[in-house]
Amino acid sequence: METMNEPNKSWHSQERLKILERAVQSARNGIVITDPKLPDNPIVYANPAFSELTGYSQAEIVGHNCRFLQGADCNQSEIAEVRSAIAEGRSLMTILRNYRKDGTLFWNELSIAPVHDDEGTVINFIGVQNDITARKESDRRVSEFYSMVSHELRTPLSSVRASLGLIDEGSAGDIPSGAKRLVTIALQNAERLLKLVDDILDFKKMETGNLDLNTAIVEPDIIVTSVLSSLSQLAANADIQVIKQINTRKSLCADSDRILQVLINLIANAIKFSPRGSRITVAVKDVGKSMHFAVTDEGPGIAEKDKEKLFLKFHQLDSSDTRPKPGSGLGLAISKTIVELHGGTIGVDSAVGNGSTFWFILPLVPKS
Numbered sequence: 001m002e003t004m005n006e007p008n009k010s011w012h013s014q015e016r017l018k019i020l021e022r023a024v025q026s027a028r029n030g031i032v033i034t035d036p037k038l039p040d041n042p043i044v045y046a047n048p049a050f051s052e053l054t055g056y057s058q059a060e061i062v063g064h065n066c067r068f069l070q071g072a073d074c075n076q077s078e079i080a081e082v083r084s085a086i087a088e089g090r091s092l093m094t095i096l097r098n099y100r101k102d103g104t105l106f107w108n109e110l111s112i113a114p115v116h117d118d119e120g121t122v123i124n125f126i127g128v129q130n131d132i133t134a135r136k137e138s139d140r141r142v143s144e145f146y147s148m149v150s151h152e153l154r155t156p157l158s159s160v161r162a163s164l165g166l167i168d169e170g171s172a173g174d175i176p177s178g179a180k181r182l183v184t185i186a187l188q189n190a191e192r193l194l195k196l197v198d199d200i201l202d203f204k205k206m207e208t209g210n211l212d213l214n215t216a217i218v219e220p221d222i223i224v225t226s227v228l229s230s231l232s233q234l235a236a237n238a239d240i241q242v243i244k245q246i247n248t249r250k251s252l253c254a255d256s257d258r259i260l261q262v263l264i265n266l267i268a269n270a271i272k273f274s275p276r277g278s279r280i281t282v283a284v285k286d287v288g289k290s291m292h293f294a295v296t297d298e299g300p301g302i303a304e305k306d307k308e309k310l311f312l313k314f315h316q317l318d319s320s321d322t323r324p325k326p327g328s329g330l331g332l333a334i335s336k337t338i339v340e341l342h343g344g345t346i347g348v349d350s351a352v353g354n355g356s357t358f359w360f361i362l363p364l365v366p367k368s
């Protein structure tokens with residue numbers, strides 16, 4: 001097969017040039033070639049898509065430096081990056097705020113690369129521009145949506161849950177037993193909904209790399225005790241006994257709220273998938289410079305082929321031996337991210353029919 005690098009007789013250099021030129025002329029990305037050997041690195045070629053994108057005519061483009069696209073918005077740190085990449089003769093990909101001839105903004109995903117001659121000297125730069133304004137706009141809408149979920153959904157929902165909690169525990173006075181039963185159901189569902197909203201918000205933070213840790217010295221016993229107390233009702237309702245085994249006197253440096261969240265996920269899953277009357281053990285021990293946490297249940301277990309998939313986003317198993325359960329399928333993915341942000345590892349030991357042990361290991365001091 002003929003390639004650009006292996007011309008044969010039918011591939012004359014004239015033809016080749018013509019094809020290359022036509023390809024660049026037809027490209028849907030704005031393409032410019034500049035000449036850094038001339039004063040101010042002017043554009044020496046721009047394809048029609050570049051004119052279309054920017055609204056400038058060929059005469060207004062050729063012979064000028066690309067900076068006419070910046071308008072007055074010239075204090076972008078990305079512009080300084082482009083400048084140094086050109087000065088150092090290297091390639092770069094960045095996103096700039098640029099302006100069309102009519103003054104309207106467009107987000108320019110710009111990729112520049114040096115073009116070398118046979119001696120390796122930089123003779124030109126090629127710049128490929130991609131208008132990502134629509135993508136930016138949709139990112140902004142998605143961000144607004146998450147902020148709406150956070151404020152307009154989560155805030156009133158927390159207040160509903162808190163009020164139901166107060167009524168349920170009797171702080172608002174005695175209520176008839178029939179009403180109490182309904183309040184308890186409403187409370188459990190408000191909690192489920194809140195957990196789902198929190199998972200969605202954490203998922204968004206995870207995707208954008210904004211899930212930050214707030215580390216401090218934490219005592220495993222205190223965390224486990226607090227988790228067990230918050231899940232005691234859930235365990236009692238499922239008729240499951242939860243046993244705590246703390247075999248460490250050491251503390252560790254971690255984000256206690258996030259570790260609490262991981263343990264709640266693992267123990268709540270264990271409760272969800274275990275048969276009534278069974279036991280769950282929550283064990284912690286220190287080994288060398290790390291802390292090992294393990295949640296062992298007597299549930300259906302997990303097949304070898306499914307183990308890896310469990311920790312993927314939005315993944316729930318649908319094998320015949322696990323009944324459909326409520327949940328977002330995000331809990332383990334979020335837990336994995338939290339553990340890995342601490343420099344730790346998470347996994348599961350399990351065999352079908354023999355229960356599961358979900359474990360995670362954290363360094364006593366997280367790696368920075």
Ligand code: ADP
Pocket residue numbers: 265269270273297299300301302310315316317318322326327328329330331332333356
């Ligand atoms: P969800 O919020 O849906 O429970 P997770 O990411 O926490 O999502 O869990 C993903 C899936 O892993 C669950 O839907 C279930 O199929 C499986 N799973 C998790 N924990 C256990 C367990 N202890 N025993 C059996 N299956 C489990």
